[in-house]
Amino acid sequence: MNARVNALPTLLWLELRKQTGWLMVLGGILALSVVVVIRVRQEAGGRSLNELGELFAVQFGLFALAAFAGFLLLLIALGRAGRAESWLLVSVPPGVTHQLARFFFAGAVLLVFAEVLAGLFWWGARGFGLEVSLLGTLGLALYAVILGLPVLALALLGQNLTLAYGLSRLGWLSGIATVLGVFALLGWFFELSARTVYSFLPVWPFPALRFQGVDLLREVPVTGFPSEPLFYALVLTALVIVLAGRVWDEVEA
Amino acid sequence: MSIWTILWWALLAVAAIALWRGTQSPTAKAVMVGALLLVALPDPLGNRAAFWQSLRENQVEGNLNGVVVESRRSVCVFCTSGMQSEHWQLTARFLSGSYALSVRQPQPYAIAFRSGRVLRDGQALTPGCMSGTLEADTLFDFARAERVNLQVGPGASCR
Amino acid sequence: MVSEVLARLQNVTKRYGSREGLHGLSLELPQGQAVGLLGLNGAGKTTALKLLAGLLVPTAGRVEVLGKQPRQARANIAFLSESDGLYPWLTPADGERMMMGLYPDFRPGRYQELLAFLEVPARPIKTLSKGQQGRLRLAMALAREAKLYLLDEPLAGIDLISRDRILRALVQEWREEATVVLSTHEVAEAEGMFDRAVFLKEGKLALDAQAEDLRSQGKSVVDAFKEVLA
Numbered sequence: 001m002n003a004r005v006n007a008l009p010t011l012l013w014l015e016l017r018k019q020t021g022w023l024m025v026l027g028g029i030l031a032l033s034v035v036v037v038i039r040v041r042q043e044a045g046g047r048s049l050n051e052l053g054e055l056f057a058v059q060f061g062l063f064a065l066a067a068f069a070g071f072l073l074l075l076i077a078l079g080r081a082g083r084a085e086s087w088l089l090v091s092v093p094p095g096v097t098h099q100l101a102r103f104f105f106a107g108a109v110l111l112v113f114a115e116v117l118a119g120l121f122w123w124g125a126r127g128f129g130l131e132v133s134l135l136g137t138l139g140l141a142l143y144a145v146i147l148g149l150p151v152l153a154l155a156l157l158g159q160n161l162t163l164a165y166g167l168s169r170l171g172w173l174s175g176i177a178t179v180l181g182v183f184a185l186l187g188w189f190f191e192l193s194a195r196t197v198y199s200f201l202p203v204w205p206f207p208a209l210r211f212q213g214v215d216l217l218r219e220v221p222v223t224g225f226p227s228e229p230l231f232y233a234l235v236l237t238a239l240v241i242v243l244a245g246r247v248w249d250e251v252e253a
Numbered sequence: 254m255s256i257w258t259i260l261w262w263a264l265l266a267v268a269a270i271a272l273w274r275g276t277q278s279p280t281a282k283a284v285m286v287g288a289l290l291l292v293a294l295p296d297p298l299g300n301r302a303a304f305w306q307s308l309r310e311n312q313v314e315g316n317l318n319g320v321v322v323e324s325r326r327s328v329c330v331f332c333t334s335g336m337q338s339e340h341w342q343l344t345a346r347f348l349s350g351s352y353a354l355s356v357r358q359p360q361p362y363a364i365a366f367r368s369g370r371v372l373r374d375g376q377a378l379t380p381g382c383m384s385g386t387l388e389a390d391t392l393f394d395f396a397r398a399e400r401v402n403l404q405v406g407p408g409a410s411c412r
Numbered sequence: 413m414v415s416e417v418l419a420r421l422q423n424v425t426k427r428y429g430s431r432e433g434l435h436g437l438s439l440e441l442p443q444g445q446a447v448g449l450l451g452l453n454g455a456g457k458t459t460a461l462k463l464l465a466g467l468l469v470p471t472a473g474r475v476e477v478l479g480k481q482p483r484q485a486r487a488n489i490a491f492l493s494e495s496d497g498l499y500p501w502l503t504p505a506d507g508e509r510m511m512m513g514l515y516p517d518f519r520p521g522r523y524q525e526l527l528a529f530l531e532v533p534a535r536p537i538k539t540l541s542k543g544q545q546g547r548l549r550l551a552m553a554l555a556r557e558a559k560l561y562l563l564d565e566p567l568a569g570i571d572l573i574s575r576d577r578i579l580r581a582l583v584q585e586w587r588e589e590a591t592v593v594l595s596t597h598e599v600a601e602a603e604g605m606f607d608r609a610v611f612l613k614e615g616k617l618a619l620d621a622q623a624e625d626l627r628s629q630g631k632s633v634v635d636a637f638k639e640v641l642a
Contacts, residue, residue, distance in 0.1 A: 010513020017501060087498070090465050091514040092487045161281055170275035174285060177268060181288020188291065195304060198330045198347045222328055222349060223397060243284055249483065250278035253467045277469040 007093035011101030015081065019105070022077035026113050029066050029073075033120050036062050041127035052128050063121050070113050071148060075155050078106050089253050096245025099156055103241055106152050107145075114141040129211065136207020143204050146230045150189070153240035154182050160247040189232055197226035204230070265289050320405050321355040340406030348395045354405060355390045362387050362404060365411035369398030382411035418443045418591045419464055419560055424473035426459050433459040435615045436473070443559070444588050448606035449595040450637055455612040457595035458494060461562045464593065465491040477560060487516065490558035492549055494565040500538035507552050515556055523555035529584070530577050543574030550578055561592040567601055575601055599637045609633050611640045 016023075040059045044052060081102065088098065118141035125132050158178050165174040203224035209216045272285040295301075320341045322334075331346035343352065348369075363384035364371070371378045372394040387405060395401065402411060419441040426434040434456045441447060441464075449457045462468040463475050466482030466489070477485040498507070504527050511518040530547040537545055550566055563582075567575050575598075582594070582605065596602050609626065611619040618640045626636055 005513060005516045007513050010510060013513075014499075014510060017506070018499065087491075087493050088514075089467060090486055090489065090491045092516060093514060157284065161284065164276045164278045164281035165272075170271055173268060174272055174275065174281075177272060177285055177288050177292075180292045181285075184288070184291035184294075191301065191304070196330075198328070243280055246280040247278050247284070250280055250469075252277055252469060253462070 005092070007091070007097050008101055008104075011093070011098060012105055015101060015105035018081050019077055019109070022073060023109065025073055026070055026109065029070050030113065030116050030120070033063065033066050033117060037120050037124040037127070040124050044127045056125070056128055056130075059121070059124050063117060063124075067114065067117055067144075070117070071110065071151075074106055074110055074113075075151070078102065078152065078155050079159050089248070089251060094245065095248030096242060098248055099160075099241050099244045102156055103153060103237075107149060110148060110152065111142070111145050114145045117141065131208070131210040133208040136205065139204070140207060140225075143225055143230065147233050150186075150233050150236045150240065153237045153244065154185075157240050157244040157247070158182070160244045160251065163251045163253070164247050185236075189229075189236060193226070193229035193232060196228050198222065199228060201227035201231060203227060262293065265293050319357045320360060323353045325351040325353075337404070338408060340404050340409045342405075343401065343403040345401045346399065348398045348401045350395055352393045352395075352403070353390065354387060354393070356387050356405070360387050360405050361385075361407065361409045363402075363409045363411045364393070364404075365400070365402045366395075366398045367400035370394075370396040371398050371401075372396075384409065384411070416443045417441065419477045420475070421460065421463065422474040422476075424460075424463060424470045424475060426456075426463060426468060427471045432615050434463070434470075434612075437612075437615075437617055438473075439610065439617070439620070441560075441591050441593065443591055445591050446605060446607045447591070447593045448599075448602055448609045448633065449593055449612065450597070450599050450609055450633070451595075451612035451618075452597055452641070454614075455597075456615040457597075457612055458564055459615075460612065461491070461564050461593060461595055464560070465489055465562050467491075485560075488559040490553045490556040490561045492553040492561075492563045492566055494568060498537055498545075498549065500536065502537050504532055504534055504548060504551075507548065511552055511555065517557040519555050519557060523551055526551035526555055526581060530581055541571075543571045546570045547574055547578060547581075550581060554581065559590055561590060561594075563592065563594045565595055565597070567596055567598045579605065600634050603633050606633070609636060611637060613640060 036059065040055060043055055047055065091098075115138055118137050119134070122132055122134050122137040125137075158175075161174055161178055162171060165171045203222065204227050205224035206217050206220070269286050269289045272289070273282050276282060322341060324334075328347065328349045329345050330348070332344070332348070334343040335341070361384065363382065364373075364378065365382040366378075366380055368380055371380075372392075374392055375394075393403065404410060417440045421437050421439045424434055424437045425432065437456070437460060439460075449460060451457050459468065463470055464477060464482055466475075466477075466486055475482055478488055482489065502510070508520055508523055511523070512520060527548075530551055532544055532548045532551060533540065537548065540548065546566060550563075553561065553563065566578055566582075570578070579601065582592070594602065594605070604623075606623050608620070608622050610617070611621075619636060621636060623633065626633060
């Protein structure tokens with residue numbers, strides 16, 4: 001039997017079915033964010049500039065917290081989804097397809113979550129009289145999502161390494177080594193990015209930001225974020241997914 | 254090399270051997286040893302301390318052959334500055350920030366940049382190469398300037 | 413007729429840390445043979461099946477399926493694991509969708525027939541009894557047109573009615589070109605199903621006998637099992 005199947009849609013559907021509960025939690029975070037924005041917009045009317053600044057800071061803080069919580073939840077969901085699935089190890093699709101399905105699913109969820117959050121933030125910011133470009137704000141969320149992709153891929157790799165060491169008593173040691181290695185890798189990634197920012201790729205522009213007709217970014221020394229870290233993030237992500245796929249293919253269950 | 258460094262390396266080596274033997278997966282073995290190597294190599298790109306030092310703002314570069322340089326750099330990419338034979342030179346792929354230069358006696362200078370905004374004592378310069386003489390205190394303001402080459406002192410040129 | 417060897421274990425040893433799961437096991441599995449892999453719990457049956465499925469790598473020795481490493485041959489191996497549960501939300505219809513996407517040789521029509529024959533209710537797994545869950549997993553495995561079926565304890569912990577249905581489904585599904593290896597410690601239940609009985613004891617091959625030879629000696633598989641255990 002040499003017929004081939006395109007397993008990716010099936011694996012994506014499996015991810016969707018497995019993760020429905022987590023998706024609802026993420027949806028809950030977004031619903032709470034909507035409540036925050038509505039409250040903030042109500043509060044913003046008729047306030048002095050100083051009070052508006054404080055209110056804006058509160059909104060920003062809450063949204064940062066929501067983004068962090070959502071990302072953390074997604075990482076936990078990704079880790080839990082791969083447990084007790086050793087029967088899938090004998091399925092015909094190669095390991096990299098399994099990893100890609102998990103990664104695409106998590107990446108798509110992260111993107112939608114971040115973009116909705118960014119859209120809500122933009123709506124909230126307009127309540128303060130801030131003129132922010134919507135496209136720029138959504139672009140900024142995309143920038144953050146791309147930077148988060150290696151972390152998603154590393155979580156997948158970590159999960160496969162847990163499978164690889166699951167039978168022996170070295171699970172704890174591999175866990176420590178992975179965590180230390182990931183921190184070292186992210187430090188290395190950060191330093192490489194810092195050393196080469198704005199050097200060979202066009203900038204990722206800041207969203208236009210005006211308040212009462214004044215361009216708030218006029219004096220900022222750069223026009224946007226560097227794109228080089230995104231390039232490294234994508235390369236690192238691809239490499240890690242390939243490694244995770246290979247570990248999946250070689251793992252014992 | 255201190256005893257602690259040797260102990261740390263020994264610990265990592267033991268962990269590497271244990272993890273190498275702890276799985277049948279060759280890729281998992283390689284990943285774990287790679288992770289430990291990353292932990293073991295504290296400065297893979299080299300000169301980490303010098304690099305972070307170079308990012309510090311408000312750096313006083315000191316008195317260099319009669320030229321006192323004080324910089325307030327916001328962003329400087331692929332930045333080099335210092336004495337080149339008899340003149341002081343600053344090169345940068347991308348630069349935003351200020352350089353206050355004081356000279357004891359008039360010094361020739363040359364400045365080249367490809368794009369962006371450069372002000373000399375508040376007066377905008379046009380992209381390209383220009384040269385002249387610095388009489389006393391001069392303030393160069395760079396805003397998103399690209400391919401900057403500033404030289405002060407004997408033999409200063411845009412090259 | 414001498415059948416072609418479909419799978420082979422050559423002097424295979426599998427260690428889990430200091431514990432030995434299998435020791436020096438050699439077996440040849442010809443095409444079209446129904447093999448009973450028999451032994452008590454811990455005899456090495458699951459280890460042998462997982463080695464054939466490519467889920468384990470031998471510590472020493474060599475495993476081949478269709479002349480390749482088992483992982484390279486997995487498109488031709490249907491493996492029914494004893495321990496792995498499917499997703500609790502999975503219904504038989506979800507199972508069909510999933511199997512079609514993951515296995516090119518899955519036959520949906522056959523699957524539906526098997527579901528009907530095994531009387532698997534169209535409900536999520538979490539609402540099914542253990543016997544019904546076992547029958548569903550068996551239907552998923554048998555609906556594939558594989559060359560090697562590895563069935564690990566399909567009768568374990570399953571009620572009598574389910575056992576009967578599973579055994580009948582297995583007999584009905586037997587295809588001459590396929591090799592089936594079924595492990596069980598419920599030897600009496602499976603009596604008469606095998607062409608060949610392979611007995612494992614403490615990770616070693618204790619007896620490898622053709623069922624016909626046993627019968628000609630006036631022995632049942634159960635008798636042979638008792639002798640091996642003695």
